[in-house]
Amino acid sequence: MNKAAARGVAVAASTSALLFGAVATTASASTRAPDAAGRTLVIDNSFVLVTADPGHMFEPTGELVVNALYDTLVTFYGGNFKKVVPDLATSWQTLDGARKYVFHLNPKAKFSDGAPVTSADVVWSLNRLINLKGNPAFLLSGETISADGPETVVMTSAAPNPGLPYILPNPATGILNMKVVEAHGGTDAANASTKDTAENWLDTTSAGSGPYILKSFSTTTQVVLTANPNYWGPPPAYSTVVLRNTATAAVERLDVLRGSNEIALDLDPSQANGMSGVQVLEGPSPNVFFMFANDNPKISKVTPDHDFQMALRYGIDYAGLLQLAGAGSVQDPGIVPSSFLGALPARDDAKYDLSEAKSYLAKSGVGNPTLNLTYPTDLTENGLSFDDLAARLQQYLDQIGITVKLQPQSIQVGLQTYRAGTEAMGLWFWGPDYPDPSDYLNFGPGALVGLRAGWTVAEDPMVAALAKQAATTTGVAARQAIFEKFQLAMNASGPFIPLLQPAEVVVGTKGIKNLQANGLWLVDLRNLG
Amino acid sequence: MAGRPAQPRLAPAPRARRATPAGLGRFLARRLGIGALLVVGITLVAFILTHLVPGDPAAANLGQTALGDPAIVKAFNHEYGLDKPVPEQYLIYLWKLLHGNLGISEQSHRAVATDLSQYFPATVELALFAIVVSTILGVGLGVLAAVRRGHPVDGGLRVLSLLGVSMPTFWVALFVFYLFFYRLGWLPSGGRLNPGVNPPHTVTGLYTVDALLSGQWSLFVDALEHLIMPGMVLGLFTIGTMLRFTRASVLEVINNDYVRAARAKGLSEWTVIRRHVMRPALLSIATVAGLAFGNLLSGTVLVENIFGWPGIGQYAYLSAINLDLPAIMGVSVLVAIVYIVINLLVDLAYSILDPRIELR
Numbered sequence: 001m002n003k004a005a006a007r008g009v010a011v012a013a014s015t016s017a018l019l020f021g022a023v024a025t026t027a028s029a030s031t032r033a034p035d036a037a038g039r040t041l042v043i044d045n046s047f048v049l050v051t052a053d054p055g056h057m058f059e060p061t062g063e064l065v066v067n068a069l070y071d072t073l074v075t076f077y078g079g080n081f082k083k084v085v086p087d088l089a090t091s092w093q094t095l096d097g098a099r100k101y102v103f104h105l106n107p108k109a110k111f112s113d114g115a116p117v118t119s120a121d122v123v124w125s126l127n128r129l130i131n132l133k134g135n136p137a138f139l140l141s142g143e144t145i146s147a148d149g150p151e152t153v154v155m156t157s158a159a160p161n162p163g164l165p166y167i168l169p170n171p172a173t174g175i176l177n178m179k180v181v182e183a184h185g186g187t188d189a190a191n192a193s194t195k196d197t198a199e200n201w202l203d204t205t206s207a208g209s210g211p212y213i214l215k216s217f218s219t220t221t222q223v224v225l226t227a228n229p230n231y232w233g234p235p236p237a238y239s240t241v242v243l244r245n246t247a248t249a250a251v252e253r254l255d256v257l258r259g260s261n262e263i264a265l266d267l268d269p270s271q272a273n274g275m276s277g278v279q280v281l282e283g284p285s286p287n288v289f290f291m292f293a294n295d296n297p298k299i300s301k302v303t304p305d306h307d308f309q310m311a312l313r314y315g316i317d318y319a320g321l322l323q324l325a326g327a328g329s330v331q332d333p334g335i336v337p338s339s340f341l342g343a344l345p346a347r348d349d350a351k352y353d354l355s356e357a358k359s360y361l362a363k364s365g366v367g368n369p370t371l372n373l374t375y376p377t378d379l380t381e382n383g384l385s386f387d388d389l390a391a392r393l394q395q396y397l398d399q400i401g402i403t404v405k406l407q408p409q410s411i412q413v414g415l416q417t418y419r420a421g422t423e424a425m426g427l428w429f430w431g432p433d434y435p436d437p438s439d440y441l442n443f444g445p446g447a448l449v450g451l452r453a454g455w456t457v458a459e460d461p462m463v464a465a466l467a468k469q470a471a472t473t474t475g476v477a478a479r480q481a482i483f484e485k486f487q488l489a490m491n492a493s494g495p496f497i498p499l500l501q502p503a504e505v506v507v508g509t510k511g512i513k514n515l516q517a518n519g520l521w522l523v524d525l526r527n528l529g
Numbered sequence: 530m531a532g533r534p535a536q537p538r539l540a541p542a543p544r545a546r547r548a549t550p551a552g553l554g555r556f557l558a559r560r561l562g563i564g565a566l567l568v569v570g571i572t573l574v575a576f577i578l579t580h581l582v583p584g585d586p587a588a589a590n591l592g593q594t595a596l597g598d599p600a601i602v603k604a605f606n607h608e609y610g611l612d613k614p615v616p617e618q619y620l621i622y623l624w625k626l627l628h629g630n631l632g633i634s635e636q637s638h639r640a641v642a643t644d645l646s647q648y649f650p651a652t653v654e655l656a657l658f659a660i661v662v663s664t665i666l667g668v669g670l671g672v673l674a675a676v677r678r679g680h681p682v683d684g685g686l687r688v689l690s691l692l693g694v695s696m697p698t699f700w701v702a703l704f705v706f707y708l709f710f711y712r713l714g715w716l717p718s719g720g721r722l723n724p725g726v727n728p729p730h731t732v733t734g735l736y737t738v739d740a741l742l743s744g745q746w747s748l749f750v751d752a753l754e755h756l757i758m759p760g761m762v763l764g765l766f767t768i769g770t771m772l773r774f775t776r777a778s779v780l781e782v783i784n785n786d787y788v789r790a791a792r793a794k795g796l797s798e799w800t801v802i803r804r805h806v807m808r809p810a811l812l813s814i815a816t817v818a819g820l821a822f823g824n825l826l827s828g829t830v831l832v833e834n835i836f837g838w839p840g841i842g843q844y845a846y847l848s849a850i851n852l853d854l855p856a857i858m859g860v861s862v863l864v865a866i867v868y869i870v871i872n873l874l875v876d877l878a879y880s881i882l883d884p885r886i887e888l889r
Contacts, residue, residue, distance in 0.1 A: 042724040051638055058592050133604035135595045193604045199638060216727065219637055220648065220839030224725055242724040247834040247843070250703055254711040255718050378850070412584035412852055419588065419596075433592060448597045 040240040041512075042261040044252040045522065047245040049219045053202040054174035055128050058135035063171045063521040065223055065243065070174025070208035073103050073122065073153070074165055078516045078527060079283070081435035082341050084165045088117055088175060088209070089153075098160040098474045105151040111177040111209045112228045119147035124178040124188045126155075131192035136172035139434065160472040162479060166341070166436030171521060177207040211236040211526055221245055225525075237513075237528050249383075256507050263508045263515070265522050268383020269326025272505045279515055282328030285382045285504035286337040286519035289389065289429045291316075291373075295495045296454025300424040302371060304454070306493065307364035313350050313497050315357035315400040316393065321500050324392055325384050328503025334487030335430070335440050335498050339519060341476065342437030342483030350497070357400040370403040374417060375427035377408030382502035389499075390427050421452045435520060437483040441467050443496060444486070453495040463489045560876075564869040568862055572626065575861035576619050579854050586611060589852040590635050609635055609855070622858065631862070632855030636847060641859035644844060649863065650734025651721060652833070652840035655763060656825035657735075658756045663764035664818055667771025672802065674772065675779035686772060693769025702762045702835040709758055716758050719837030722751050759836040763829060767821045774817045778810035811882050819875035827864045 049061035057066050075087040089103035109117040126145045130137055142157045143164070155164065167173070176186070185197030206214035211233060212225035225241040244261065246252050252264035253271050256278055272280045293303035293312055302308055318331045334344035361368075373393065375386045387408060394404040404425070409417070417423050430449070433439050442448040444467035446457035457464040466486045473482045490496060506517040513529030587605045588596055595601045606612040609632075610621060625632060631641035674686040709716040717723060721736055729739035729748055736752035782788060783806055791805045792798070830842030841860065848856035879886045 040725060050636060056638065058595070133601050135590075135592050135601070137601055138592075138595050138598045141598065193608075218647075218839070220843065221720060221722075221837075222724060240725060244720060244724050244837070245839070246719055246837045248703075248719075248837075251706060251719055251835060251837065254707065258711055258714070260710075260718050261724065411850070412582070412589055415588050416583055416585065442597075 039238045040242065041238040041263070041525075041528070042242045042244060043263040043265065043523070044244050044246040044255050044261050045265045046247050046249070046252075047219060047243075049223070049245075051199055051203055051219075052206065052214055052217050052223070053199040054125070054172050054176065054208075055132045055136070055196070056134040056199055057172055060522060061223075061243070064523065064525070065214075065217075065225070066171035066174055067210070067521040068212040068225055068241070068525040069206040069210045069214055070171060070176065071109065071117070071210050072171065072173050072175065073168050075169045076435070076518075076520070078524060079339065079518050081166070081286075081339050081519070084169065087169075088122070092165070094162075094165075094474065096156075097472070098162040098164070099157055101155045101164055102148070103153040103155070105153065106232075107151060108232050109209055110230060110232050111180075111207065112213045112230050113177065113180065113207075114230050115177060115179070117175060117209050118150045119153045120150070121178045122153045122175050123147050124182075125175045126173060127188035128176070128186060128192055128196065129173060131188060131190055132196055133193040136170065139167050139170055139172060160474065162472065162474045163434070163436035163438035166438075167434040169520070170434050174208055174210075176202075177209075180207045212241060215240075218245075233526075236526065238525075241525060253507070256509060259509055262512055263506065263523060265506060267505045267507055269328055269503045269505060270383070272507055273327070275507060277510065279508045279510060279512065281506045281508075281515065281517050282503050283517055284328060284330040284338055284501040286339055286435065286501065287381055287429050287431045288332050288335060288337055288501055289381075289384070289427070289499045290332075290335065291393065291425065291427050291497045291499060292423075292453040292495045293497075294421070294424050294426075294454040295456075295459055296421065299422060299454055300371065302364075302366045302369045303424050303495070305364045305366055307360045308366050308369075309495060309497075311357045311360035311364060311400060311402070312397065313357075313491075314353045314360060315397055315402070316350070316497070316499070317352045317396050318350065318500065319352065320392060320396070321389065324388055325382075325500055325502045328505065329384075330501050332498035332501050333491075334484075335443050335490065335496060336437045336483060336487060337432065337435075337501055337519075340432070340435050340437055342440075342480055342487075344484055344487050348488065348491075350491070354399065361400055361402065368401040368403065370405060371424050372407045373404045373425045373427055374407040374409055374414060374423040376411040376414045379411050381429055381431075382504055384502040386427060393427065418452055421454055423452075426453070432519070437479065438471060440483075441471055441486075443490065443494075445494075450494075455495050460493055463493060557873075560873050564866075564873070567869060568865050569623070571861055571865040572623065572858060573619070575858055576622065579852070579857050580615055582852070584852045586635055586852045586854060589850075609633065622855075626862070631859040634848075634856045634859075635853045636851045636856065641855050644856065645841070645859055645863055646734065648839060648841045648844040651838060652826055652829055652842065654735040654737065655756065655759055655829060655832075655838060655840060656822060658760040659764035659767060659825050660818065660822045662760060663767035663771060663821070664814075666764075667768045668775045668814060670768075671772040671775025672779055672807070674776045675783060676802070678780065683776075686776075690769040690772040690776075693765045693767075693772070695769075696765070698762060698766070698831045699835065701765060702759075702832055705758050705762055706835065717751075717754050719755075719759075719835070721755050721838065722748070723755075726751060759832050759838055762836075763825060763832045767825065770821060771814070771817060775810065775814055778813045779806055782806055782809050808882070812879060815875055815878045815882060819871050819878075823868050823871045826867050 045061055047061045048059045050059050051057050051062060052065050054066050054070055071088045073087060073089040074084045077085050088105055088109050090106045092101055092103045094101055105117060105119060111117060123145050126140060130140050144156045146154050148154050181198050184201040187196045189195060203217050211228055211231045213228045215224040215226045217223050222245060223243040227236050227239045249266045249271055252266055255261040256264045269282060293309050294300055295304045297304050322329050322331060330338055331349045333346060333348035336343045373390055375390045377387055379386055390406050394406055397404050418426055418428060444450050445455045445460045445464040466489055470482045470486045473479050504517050504519060506523055508515045514527050516524055518524050587602050591605060610618055634641050634644055637644055670686050674683045677683045710718055722728060728736055729743045729745055732739050732742050737749055740749035740752055788801060788805050791801045829840055830846050833840045833842040845860045848860060
């Protein structure tokens, strides 16, 4: 073998390496599409995205997209979920004990094609949402929608619905241009669930009155929005917004640090820790992590015991859990998140008291039980792993004499036992369907989640009565009071132990003005400066 | 599903002869027939397995409160045919499959065939890039290591090969991203194109090819730049494997009498390697390359995840965690077809590389 031959082989082998090098050295001269018209904003997000059709959309990334494309009757400003503010409706009245609402539309409002937004569009859009029977249809369950003139919309329901103004900001209730969508297969008829064919079209373009219009849509790569030239409100700060699907938070972190992209939405507190030269916003997410001890004696002889449940409540080191969840997380005194109307103040936080916990356990007479704790092992929410959280709970409860056997389940398997109400102890979380405390009546006795913890009306008629009263109470102050009362009663006698709200982290480059995290639509594109 | 390609039977052949067109036709018809039966078998296995997994597609795809509304759950189950008995669901699936209909994805609300036509070309482009680069590097360096056996170059290349097959993909991917994107700024971040750039008009779904076909040179460069990092990481394992395999294959033949005779004839060393050493080694290399390409096509989930590459690996992963039965079935059928076709191509390559091998 002569050296020339070996060199020839080596040269052939290194051709590919040179290809890497040659292209790599020319790379990254530009990192985004040229934007002659104005400013471009690039947002990194790990997509949970199905559609841009408001009638079908109920995913976090979808809410961000649809909120920028479609106006709703009312909305929230920034991250303040306690105050409903006008959007398409300039004003509204609550009548007949919250059974009837009258919304007065802004006559200036117009769609992206220049057509005015009328009550007919609103009625059609909301009826379509209901009749599509898609994921968000429950938001307007029981509502009848009608027009009273071109600028007035009336919504009525048989039962009082004081939470309706807090439900309507959900982007799923976005108003579509009726004539345009009908021309592309949309219908609000009762059989819309089988006859409406507009979803695919609405994934290629938008037909709303929001500050942006849809330029391109992919559930896997990127969504591109451009400023709506006919927008009836203040023009948006960016001419183009690109949402880029990034599955890895570590990649998002480097993107923002390098300034390649402007906003990262999926970092957890530990990843955001120590980042400099960027804006780091950390606040409590509206997701509530909770634990329950099943009230059903057929599931466990131990967990229904009230003293045992109290032992759990006092036996958990909440500060330790918050340390695990990172900066920005908060303890949850009740099941309603701290940023919503009806939340309990921090003074009502459960207190960690080892001797009190041991005392309750002794009083219960259950001895030193061994119990299963079921949780989803493949789920991480706001960077908080259920595995880590469950391990901490196991450690804390061991100190008071309760042996916890961890039962990690894949989310799909765990959901089966959780929904069937067959878990002795469970560790789960609740993400809000809408930012109103009425969503949390699901935790009451005999309600959806209450039954998963074996909590029936017969078990606790007093709390059930409070839930019923809370569902129909109107007025901000009165609702705040009754929901506080409901949660305090839950804490005193119910099977649920609210643990914490993990941190929600938004990281942006320095140049972005008015950057705010939003528990519903991740970041509010409308308010960015 | 992955397995060694079926070795064509070696028929005693006194002299080299090419397969006749009729023989080739019979071979292809037989293999395609077997392939079709295999695909049906795989649909049955996949269908049974997905139904054995405890879980409710409605629960996986609907929100918690929507799940409490019987009308919404009923509409969901009806839309996806989940309200029918399981055997009937399978027969309906087969009937639709016969008509080229893979069903509607429960997660994307689009036809599974449409989804696959978007995701699969992305993976094909990545896998093709990785296999071409890793074959050139792996084979070239493997030959170099063999001819320099015992030399420090050989030692270095063997260490490189070991690193290639043993380093965790996730770690390598993050390291490469950190180095080439964040520190050096030589390569762009993840995805297939820069943010906001529109993809070329779809012809093949391979952005580099489509950009060239439409004469968009800057788009071609953009797409190529985005291929490099995931392609490097994906190809690293294959380079290691190919290097080791090539080295071993070359060492098997490099000291044979006919190689010495070729050298004695005065042929240049390069000609000896090309004609007399590589030729017999290519059969094994083709087998490894075929399997490696199949693995690259079906095993890219980690790399796709880190580099935000919208390929079939991500689609399969999302389908599995969302219990999206039509999508899971669609991916299974696609992967089965990929392996069947690759095995067939490798078998055909045998008869081209060594005419003594007769296709039956």
